[in-house]
Amino acid sequence: MFRAFDWQDLIPLAKGAWLTIQLCAMSGILGVIFGLILGIARTSPSRIARWISTIYISCVRGIPILVIIFFIFFGIPLLFPGLELDKFTSAVIALTCFAAAYVAEIVRGSIEAVSRGQSEAADALGLNYWAKLRYVVMPQARKIMVPPGVGFIIGLVKDSSLVTVTGLVELTHAGNIVTNLTGDPIMTFLTVAAMYFVICYSISLLGRLYEKRTGIQVDPLKLPEPASV
Amino acid sequence: MTVIFVENLNKKFGPNHVLKGVDCHIREREVVCVIGPSGSGKSTFLRCMNGLESITSGSIVINKHRLDDSKTNINLVRQEAGMVFQHFNLFPHLKVIDNVMLAPLKVAKANKDEARAKAEMLLAKVGLAEKMEAFPGSLSGGQMQRVAIARALAMDPKIMLFDEPTSALDPEIVGEVLTVMKDLANEGMTMVVVTHEMGFAREVADRVLFMDQGLIVEEGSPDEIFSSPRNARTQGFLSKVL
Numbered sequence: 214m215f216r217a218f219d220w221q222d223l224i225p226l227a228k229g230a231w232l233t234i235q236l237c238a239m240s241g242i243l244g245v246i247f248g249l250i251l252g253i254a255r256t257s258p259s260r261i262a263r264w265i266s267t268i269y270i271s272c273v274r275g276i277p278i279l280v281i282i283f284f285i286f287f288g289i290p291l292l293f294p295g296l297e298l299d300k301f302t303s304a305v306i307a308l309t310c311f312a313a314a315y316v317a318e319i320v321r322g323s324i325e326a327v328s329r330g331q332s333e334a335a336d337a338l339g340l341n342y343w344a345k346l347r348y349v350v351m352p353q354a355r356k357i358m359v360p361p362g363v364g365f366i367i368g369l370v371k372d373s374s375l376v377t378v379t380g381l382v383e384l385t386h387a388g389n390i391v392t393n394l395t396g397d398p399i400m401t402f403l404t405v406a407a408m409y410f411v412i413c414y415s416i417s418l419l420g421r422l423y424e425k426r427t428g429i430q431v432d433p434l435k436l437p438e439p440a441s442v
Numbered sequence: 443m444t445v446i447f448v449e450n451l452n453k454k455f456g457p458n459h460v461l462k463g464v465d466c467h468i469r470e471r472e473v474v475c476v477i478g479p480s481g482s483g484k485s486t487f488l489r490c491m492n493g494l495e496s497i498t499s500g501s502i503v504i505n506k507h508r509l510d511d512s513k514t515n516i517n518l519v520r521q522e523a524g525m526v527f528q529h530f531n532l533f534p535h536l537k538v539i540d541n542v543m544l545a546p547l548k549v550a551k552a553n554k555d556e557a558r559a560k561a562e563m564l565l566a567k568v569g570l571a572e573k574m575e576a577f578p579g580s581l582s583g584g585q586m587q588r589v590a591i592a593r594a595l596a597m598d599p600k601i602m603l604f605d606e607p608t609s610a611l612d613p614e615i616v617g618e619v620l621t622v623m624k625d626l627a628n629e630g631m632t633m634v635v636v637t638h639e640m641g642f643a644r645e646v647a648d649r650v651l652f653m654d655q656g657l658i659v660e661e662g663s664p665d666e667i668f669s670s671p672r673n674a675r676t677q678g679f680l681s682k683v684l
Contacts, residue, residue: 333494334531334590338545339520339597348548352535 218400222391226401229387230408236301236383237370237412240308244369245362247309248316255321258342266317273314279375282307286379300381308373315365323358324350356427363420367413374409384408443470445601445632446491451500453486460486462656463500470600471630475643475664478653479679484636487653488605491634492516492523505600521549524594528606530586532578532593538565539574542593550597557596564592568622584615588622595626602626604635640684644668652676 251269254262273281285307289298298306327350335345374385382390388405392398446468453461460483468474476484489495491502493509493516502509507519533541542561546552552560565571568588578586587607594602604623608616620642627633627646637643643650643664650667652660652675660673668684671677 328531330527330529330531331533334525334527334533336494337492337520337525337527338593339517339549340545341517341549344548348544349533353533356535 216395218391218395218397222395222401223404225382225387225391226384226404226408229382229384229405230412232301232382232387233370233373233384233409234412236304236308236376236381237366237373239305240312240373241366241369243305243309244312244316247313249320251313251317252320252324253346255317256324270314270317273310274318278307278311278372279378281311282376282379285310300376300379304373304376304379304381304383307376308369311372312365312369316362319358319361319365320354322361323354326357327353356424359420359424359427363417366420367416370413370416371409444468445470445505446634447501447503448487448491449501451487451490451502452498453483453490453495454498460656461490461498464653464656464658466651466658466661468632468634470632472648473627473631473633473635473646474649474651475647476634476636476651476653477638477640477643477667477679478651478659482653483656484653485605488603488634488636491603492520492525494525517549521545521597522599523601523603524597524599526587526590526594526602526604526607528609530578530583530590530610532586532589534578536577537574538570538576538578538581538589541578541589542596545593545597561592561596564595565589567595567625568592569618582615583611584618587611587619591619591622591626601632601634604633604637606636606638608637608639638683640668640680652679654679 251266254266255270257263282304286298286300286303289296289303289306331349331353332345335349340349373383376383377386377389380386384405388401392401395401444467446466448464448466451461451464452459464483464487466474476487478484486495490497490509491504497510500510504519505522507514507522509516509519532538533544536544539558539561542564543554543557546557546560547554562571562574565574568591570585570588570592573581573585573589578589581589591602591607607623608619611619616639620639623633623635623642624646635643635647645664647664649661650664651658652667652671652673654675660667660671660676667676668680671680
């Protein structure tokens with residue numbers, strides 16, 4: 214009853230890959246937005262903001278992503294009976310919740326890595342908190358957060374394979390279906406792996422391109438030229 | 443007219459009592475140099491004057507703004523008191539000219555052409571007109587510190603605070619920064635300078651404060667302090683550094 218793996222099987226896999234891309238693009242973008250807000254809140258002068266974001270980040274980081282996926286997928290419809298979530302939306306929500314916490318920690322670390330002198334110089338010029346963040350701290354923190362941020366998004370693409378448990382036909386799930394049709398898990402999952410690889414490698418190339426384009430203009434190791442009086 | 447009133451200023455970092463009741467009045471156009479051994483509290487004293495350090499007790503009034511009053515908008519005080527740091531703290535992601543223009547544009551909401559004209563004028567004044575489009579990372583320490591002075595001046599402060607402005611510089615380029623500071627003093631800027639440059643203090647200061655262990659131990663004209671110090675601790679310190 215099995216048939217050989219052939220080019221036609223690439224179609225459901227490509228559809229799955231496209232869904233994985235959409236899933237990760239949406240949860241990645243939303244995760245970065247909420248992560249930025251949470252990360253800034255985590256370093257803000259407001260105690261309440263710090264408190265809320267710290268609790269959120271600690272909770273999410275202490276829960277396996279699979280549990281978050283199950284909780285959103287099965288829990289939300291029970292908690293809010295009127296609310297109908299399709300599989301894709303609940304997967305996006307689950308991955309966004311997960312991503313926001315990790316991105317927030319990357320943002321916090323990057324903000325804290327900008328030297329205290331920078332913040333003091335901005336204070337001494339009379340810049341208020343938001344102006345300091347926008348014009349002095351974040352432009353420098355951004356360069357620090359890009360490499361770990363790109364690393365995290367690549368991790369998110371791979372972790373997104375876990376939403377296969379909800380029955381959403383993303384790339385891994387599509388691989389399962391094709392295996393059941395063809396009985397050829399080797400060719401199928403080699404193809405699936407190659408597709409994941411292409412997605413992840415593209416993200417890492419984009420990240421490197423972005424780093425190059427926004428790179429620090431000055432070589433920090435360059436020796437100062439002799440002073441002219 | 444007195445523009446800085448410091449009365450019974452106390453500052454504690456946890457159990458560490460850094461300032462133990464500092465009293466000091468500084469008049470308009472006065473140049474005051476603060477000298478003393480490391481750990482005597484002179485930098486902390488200076489940093490309290492623009493709110494970079496909170497005050498444990500006592501009072502500071504800068505141009506009628508009370509720093510110990512929580513209703514005071516500290517950013518207004520900071521616009522009137524420019525600060526120059528030991529490690530320059532230029533913004534490395536901004537060009538020299540943008541470093542100088544940032545506060546006028548974003549704090550004073552000046553228009554761009556005016557802010558630029560002013561920044562060009564200030565950079566010319568500190569001798570760096572040709573470095574306007576450079577990034578701070580390509581400048582020498584002395585050049586960076588002169589940019590930092592121009593940046594602080596861009597808000598038209600009435601007072602300039604200098605926190606060991608030449609301590610991070612190579613000896614042969616200390617002079618270029620001190621020259622800019624001397625010009626500023628001659629123009630009548632009110633200045634408080636924490637420094638180890640005794641020659642500068644002697645030549646430029648109207649008054650020298652000697653601090654030790656969180657207190658102003660002795661103060662007087664440069665001549666009084668350097669030629670005939672009365673306090674034993676001042677004598678001991680000066681005998682080591684002069």
